[in-house]
Amino acid sequence: MHRVEKPGSGILSRPCLSYYTGKFYELSSWRKALISAGSYDASPFSVKVDHILLLKGIHHATVNVASILPRPEITDLLGLNYRRIPILAIGNDIYIDTSLISVALERRFPVAQGFGTLFPKGKQGQPPHTGLIKAFAKHWADTVLFSLAPALLNWSKFPAAFVKDRSALSGAPINVQAITASREKAISLLSTQLSLVEEQLSDGREWLFDSEGPSLADVSVNFVYAWVQTFRGVESLFDPSTFPKSLAWLSRMAAYLGHLKKVQPQSAVISGADAAAKIASESFEAYSVVGFDQREAKRLGLTVGDRVSVAPDDSGRNFPTEGTLVALNREELILEVQGQVGTFRCHFPRVMFTAKVVSKSEHKLVSLHHLLLFYDMSLLVHAYKLRPISKEATELAMRIITAHPSGLNTREIFKLGLKAHPPVEHAPEPTLPFRSRSGRIGLPVPTAIDHPFRSVRYLKSRILDDLEKQQAIQKRLVPVPVTELEGEELKRVLGSGAQSQGVDGITQVRVHRWVLPLPERAPPPHRDLSHSTWQKETK
Missing domain, CATH: 1.20.1050.10 (Glutathione S-transferase Yfyf (Class Pi); Chain A, domain 2)
Incomplete structure (x- = not known):
């Protein structure tokens, strides 16, 4: 090890x-x-x-x-x-x-x-x-x-x-x-x-x-x-x-x-018990690295989420391993298997190994979950299961947002967090592009597994959203200046809509930023709005 x-x-x-x-x-x-x-x-x-x-x-x-x-x-x-x-x-x-x-x-x-x-x-x-x-x-x-x-x-x-x-x-x-x-x-x-x-x-x-x-x-x-x-x-x-x-x-x-x-x-x-516990506690490589080859899966009669058994073609063929199919390409396939100490991702070669469906109907409910994992969601799912939000993460996010009253987007907060709290002995690595639930292809998301923020997606979905629910921060539209070239590009994108509204030169746009909540305004002085009082004030 x-x-x-x-x-x-x-x-x-x-x-x-x-x-x-x-x-x-x-x-x-x-x-x-x-x-x-x-x-x-x-x-x-x-x-x-x-x-x-x-x-x-x-x-x-x-x-x-x-x-x-x-x-x-x-x-x-x-x-x-x-x-x-x-x-x-x-x-x-x-x-x-x-x-x-x-x-x-x-x-x-x-x-x-x-x-x-x-x-x-x-x-x-x-x-x-x-x-x-x-x-x-x-x-x-x-x-x-x-x-x-x-x-x-x-x-x-x-x-x-x-x-x-x-x-x-x-x-x-x-x-x-x-x-x-x-x-x-x-x-x-x-x-x-x-x-x-x-x-x-x-x-x-x-x-x-x-x-x-x-x-x-x-x-x-x-x-x-x-x-x-x-x-x-x-x-x-x-x-x-x-x-x-x-x-x-x-x-x-x-x-x-x-x-x-x-x-x-x-x-x-080391002992088998110590090794198994350690392996169970660690993160796994994103399923998107192997991916899911639909053509190969169709040839084999497999779909993501199927209960599958895999065994060698030669010695050991009478000892198949069963698990949930989560990834497959021409070189390997991955099963999620459940042991006594946790869930493991087991990689089998395609050469001289055979995969067979054990059951489809009983496992259709998990298919959507695994489809999401293919688009590099594995880090997020793992974080939700095993990584509660740390006090260190929320305090770091609050310090950064407090120091920038004009507001920051999620990526800016993440970058400042890495600068203020460098990851231990490794720099953040970009993940593969992912697909959102709406079908949009997202940008690569930096990850820093040993950092309190862990990743941009984790920072947004867990830390900042949680702070927003606590009303410690809020997302507000703030004006951001744009260059002349960017303004012309915006006019081109807006097209006839911009002309009909009389838009000439665009010098700023309003974008969402994370900011501290506005201080509550003092209530206005009490006024008697009864009918008699109104009559007196209007005379």
Whole structure:
């Protein structure tokens, strides 16, 4: 878990420690604990994610879970029935499968903010082969190559409970005798696949895609063969005379990753309960980042707000996760799932995962709520649920409005608030344009999650509106001067209406501004308005 002490302050795990500016990221990596009586001591895919985090330079904490079910830290606390590990959380967003985890880390911890990359440029400065590397990692390394390695494990030494658990994971009974008998065949197939790596490295390149440094492709192949190297009886597979380039590359990867481990802080281990509570308390990324692709949804027979189940197409397909569909595009989909400690946003990749509708009719009432969230309303909804108006926010707003008796609009108050009370270690970032209830496209709204005002929309909808209800402030039309050019533009917009009203030069306009209430006027002196008195006054 990449612990960020303040919103946006992240520790870069590099020889020279530094900080980056951005949103609050609480990152957690869930991985398997030691397997008793086994011949390997960690989930190989968790090792892959560890290596990805090393390349990115992200310090993280780990939650150790059991090697077999049950895993209440995931199924109960988080509400995820997903069977495989690792999973990874950034804030309230939980990412499934290493293919999507790598993409999320690359996007949310970018090079521009001082982090490493999984897609380095070519040696000659060529653009990285991002799409090809993603496909290579998922379809060849993770699927074809990795599927050959488990046959080399000593399955006869595993407890019956472990074999039963892995049978449920694969969706078919595991025949220990048959796997043991296929060992030599598996070594042969791994040798065949390694020959492709040897051919790729034959021109003397350092890394598989001839990049400036190791990429996701290198990590994805290395974690398989480095894992196999720890097995007994595989010496013939790693023959230096047959695969000199490949073995040199494996040594380079080990040295590179070993150096990063030495210079980066060691990750902490925390409890599942602590991690779940922290993840539940954090904000999530706006659904508009993923969006909702109506064409893709129609092809899949899905609509926003549907109750949907998602499961892998291969291992773990009998362990679907159910939730409310809130976002979908060609690369991923997001379900809102309910755990014991809160609501979580679970991201699944589209590749090699299937989504099915569980129920439509029971969840139509929430569709409008989720449609609003797509237009970057997530921060506002989260604020309403979890962030009561602070005394600090109301006092700051009152000080600013009091100091400007001529009035200010909401954005001006927000800017002055940031100046008077700078956000901790990060500047406000613009959100995406949003659509209002009337259908109008709104401007990007600055957000400063650690600031009392939080965002322009939160300031207007919560803080200022609340002060207005208390009659502490009011919205009043005040005259604002305009330039000659602006006046001509207003005349053009008004058109014939301006001419008919005899409007010649427009020098000022009346706009709404937040101001203090006008002082109450003293009541006029009492006058006797009786009929007799009126007669006397009119004589």
